[in-house]
Amino acid sequence: MSRTVGDFIVERLHAWGVRKIFGYPGDGINGVFGALHRADGKIEFIQARHEEMAAFMASAYAKFTGGLGVCIATSGPGASHLITGLYDARLDHMPVLAITGQQSRNAIGGHYQQEVDLPSMFKDVAGAFVAQASTPAQVRHLVDRAIRTALGERRVTAIMLPNDLQEADYTEPPRKHGTLHSGVGFAKPKTVPYDADLRRAADVLNSGSKVAILVGAGALGASEEVIAVAERLQAGAAKALLGKAALPDGLPWVTGSIGLLGTKPSYELMTECDTLLMIGSGFPYSEFLPKEGQARGVQIDLAPDMLSLRYPMEVNLVGDAAETLRALLPLLQQKRDSRWRRGIENSTVEWWKTLEDRAMAAADPINPQRVAWELSPRLPDRVILTSDSGSCANWYARDLKIRRGMMASLSGGLASMGAAVPYAIAAKFAHPDRPVVSLVGDGAMQMNNMAELITIAKYWRRWSDPRCVICVFNNEDLNQVTWEQRVMEGDPKFDASQQIPNVPYHRFAELIGLKGIYVDRPDALGAAWDEALAADRPVVLEAKTDPEVPPLPPHITFEEAKHFTEALVAGDPREGSVIKETARQVLASIIPGK
Numbered sequence: 001m002s003r004t005v006g007d008f009i010v011e012r013l014h015a016w017g018v019r020k021i022f023g024y025p026g027d028g029i030n031g032v033f034g035a036l037h038r039a040d041g042k043i044e045f046i047q048a049r050h051e052e053m054a055a056f057m058a059s060a061y062a063k064f065t066g067g068l069g070v071c072i073a074t075s076g077p078g079a080s081h082l083i084t085g086l087y088d089a090r091l092d093h094m095p096v097l098a099i100t101g102q103q104s105r106n107a108i109g110g111h112y113q114q115e116v117d118l119p120s121m122f123k124d125v126a127g128a129f130v131a132q133a134s135t136p137a138q139v140r141h142l143v144d145r146a147i148r149t150a151l152g153e154r155r156v157t158a159i160m161l162p163n164d165l166q167e168a169d170y171t172e173p174p175r176k177h178g179t180l181h182s183g184v185g186f187a188k189p190k191t192v193p194y195d196a197d198l199r200r201a202a203d204v205l206n207s208g209s210k211v212a213i214l215v216g217a218g219a220l221g222a223s224e225e226v227i228a229v230a231e232r233l234q235a236g237a238a239k240a241l242l243g244k245a246a247l248p249d250g251l252p253w254v255t256g257s258i259g260l261l262g263t264k265p266s267y268e269l270m271t272e273c274d275t276l277l278m279i280g281s282g283f284p285y286s287e288f289l290p291k292e293g294q295a296r297g298v299q300i301d302l303a304p305d306m307l308s309l310r311y312p313m314e315v316n317l318v319g320d321a322a323e324t325l326r327a328l329l330p331l332l333q334q335k336r337d338s339r340w341r342r343g344i345e346n347s348t349v350e351w352w353k354t355l356e357d358r359a360m361a362a363a364d365p366i367n368p369q370r371v372a373w374e375l376s377p378r379l380p381d382r383v384i385l386t387s388d389s390g391s392c393a394n395w396y397a398r399d400l401k402i403r404r405g406m407m408a409s410l411s412g413g414l415a416s417m418g419a420a421v422p423y424a425i426a427a428k429f430a431h432p433d434r435p436v437v438s439l440v441g442d443g444a445m446q447m448n449n450m451a452e453l454i455t456i457a458k459y460w461r462r463w464s465d466p467r468c469v470i471c472v473f474n475n476e477d478l479n480q481v482t483w484e485q486r487v488m489e490g491d492p493k494f495d496a497s498q499q500i501p502n503v504p505y506h507r508f509a510e511l512i513g514l515k516g517i518y519v520d521r522p523d524a525l526g527a528a529w530d531e532a533l534a535a536d537r538p539v540v541l542e543a544k545t546d547p548e549v550p551p552l553p554p555h556i557t558f559e560e561a562k563h564f565t566e567a568l569v570a571g572d573p574r575e576g577s578v579i580k581e582t583a584r585q586v587l588a589s590i591i592p593g594k
């Protein structure tokens with residue numbers, strides 16, 4: 001058989017280093033699947049249950065490998081299913097290539113079955129590069145450009161392949177006018193600011209006496225450099241959600257997460273500092289950063305469009321975090337006064353006690369915070385953590401103490417439900433020798449994570465370390481939103497939208513060959529985690545948790561929280577007015593400045 005366009009595409013992807021593709025088949029993309037089959041395992045195809053999940057996997061694969069994520073789907077519905085997962089990559093700046101089928105060239109424009117205007121549909125999410133191929137000689141530069149753009153600009157790109165084109169004989173572009181002759185390869189540049197700009201940054205940082213650092217995903221490869229700079233400046237450091245693994249929580253001056261899911265010491269760090277150093281973070285909530293004018297700011301980011309966006313910075317440095325901090329360090333003077341630092345450390349010690357109190361408080365039947373609290377000291381070395389969006393993201397952000405060598409991520413910018421299990425699967429394919437633990441709400445399980453348990457059941461035997469624990473918080477509620485409705489809107493719980501069916505997740509796991517563990521007593525949690533983390537196969541650990549434990553914002557005292565909860569439980573859902581009043585008070589303490 002002669003070499004088809006499909007064969008060429010698979011060869012070219014391989015030449016670019018692609019070894020895994022996440023996706024789902026369909027007749028619109030059969031020409032590429034046939035080629036993947038003929039390539040005999042040179043590229044591993046990983047079959048998701050749904051194209052959106054495949055796109056989440058590609059996004060997470062990029063996060064956990066630092067390389068390109070690739071997903072593939074058929075034309076029409078397969079392609080449109082990819083979109084949300086691709087937005088996850090787009091909002092978290094991940095390089096992902098989407099390959100989709102398209103109707104035959106002869107049918108395009110004819111309102112044909114499964115014909116959708118895919119370039120228009122993908123134009124926003126994959127705006128850096130979207131192209132629909134029309135001739136064999138064109139696909140070489142489409143693949144090359146799509147991948148180089150994705151890697152170089154950390155963007156989502158997409159190519160659409162009409163199905164008859166995939167099966168056509170491949171021809172190299174002829175040597176004549178109007179053809180392109182592209183090549184393979186990309187090397188990440190070393191991006192460091194000019195010396196003069198580094199000196200300006202150093203001047204700002206040297207003249208401050210209360211320096212706060214905020215790290216995000218851009219600092220993940222720069223832990224040691226951030227630590228060295230923080231020591232030199234006697235600074236405290238808070239972590240945005242995507243930067244959770246950038247600094248170990250065992251360091252006394254690391255205040256943990258920031259924002260609505262954040263900690264009290266992070267809040268104080270930002271509201272009391274006189275200097276802010278922000279590294280690789282797009283953390284969105286400015287109200288948790290210093291008040292304008294309160295602090296002098298320096299920001300480091302690879303993406304110029306992310307600079308001075310959340311806080312007006314005095315010095316904006318385009319650069320790689322590790323390289324830039326390394327260049328900055330010799331310009332920084334060792335601060336001698338450690339009072340600011342000691343204050344941060346004391347407040348952090350207090351906060352960890354508060355968290356323990358909150359986790360140990362009685363609930364009916366299990367306090368969800370305790371689920372994460374008990375996991376934290378049991379986290380295996382080199383674990384990869386993922387979380388879904390929902391109240392468990394609060395406990396993931398606050399209660400889990402990260403150690404060196406761990407990884408952690410979630411759908412950050414998009415904050416989409418349904419990402420935790422596909423993220424876990426991608427983590428296992430990226431690092432089959434590492435244990436993975438995911439925290440997931442029951443709503444997110446029902447949305448699509450449950451189906452992806454089937455993907456785990458299909459593949460886990462390929463992973464050298466089979467440990468993959470999916471912890472489900474069964475509270476029969478879309479709890480994060482229930483509390484948002486209560487606290488932000490002052491609305492009582494709306495059962496019709498918030499209540500969700502009780503499903504035996506652990507038994508579903510057992511039905512498909514995984515291990516299931518159910519726990520509904522707080523004192524059994526520790527043993528349940530031990531059992532799950534020692535299992536010889538993936539586990540669904542289902543905890544029956546109390547929906548009346550509020551995912552509280554950081555700066556509410558335990559007493560206030562208790563009163564608030566009691567008031568709500570008493571007033572909800574009948575006495576909406578009581579809730580409204582309480583909500584107003586809580587709102588006032590949540591939003592700084594109110």
Ligand SMILES: Cc1ncc(C[n+]2csc(CCOP(=O)(O)OP(=O)(O)O)c2C)c(N)n1
Nearest residue numbers: 390391416417441442443444477478479480
């Ligand atoms: C795709 C998507 N739909 C809706 C939301 C809004 N949302 C955020 S959290 C949440 C509730 C999640 O419920 P569950 O998974 O049960 O977790 P819980 O908060 O109960 O712990 C919802 C509906 C979202 N973030 N993403």
Ligand SMILES: [Mg+2]
Nearest residue numbers: 441442443477
């Ligand atoms: Mg729930």
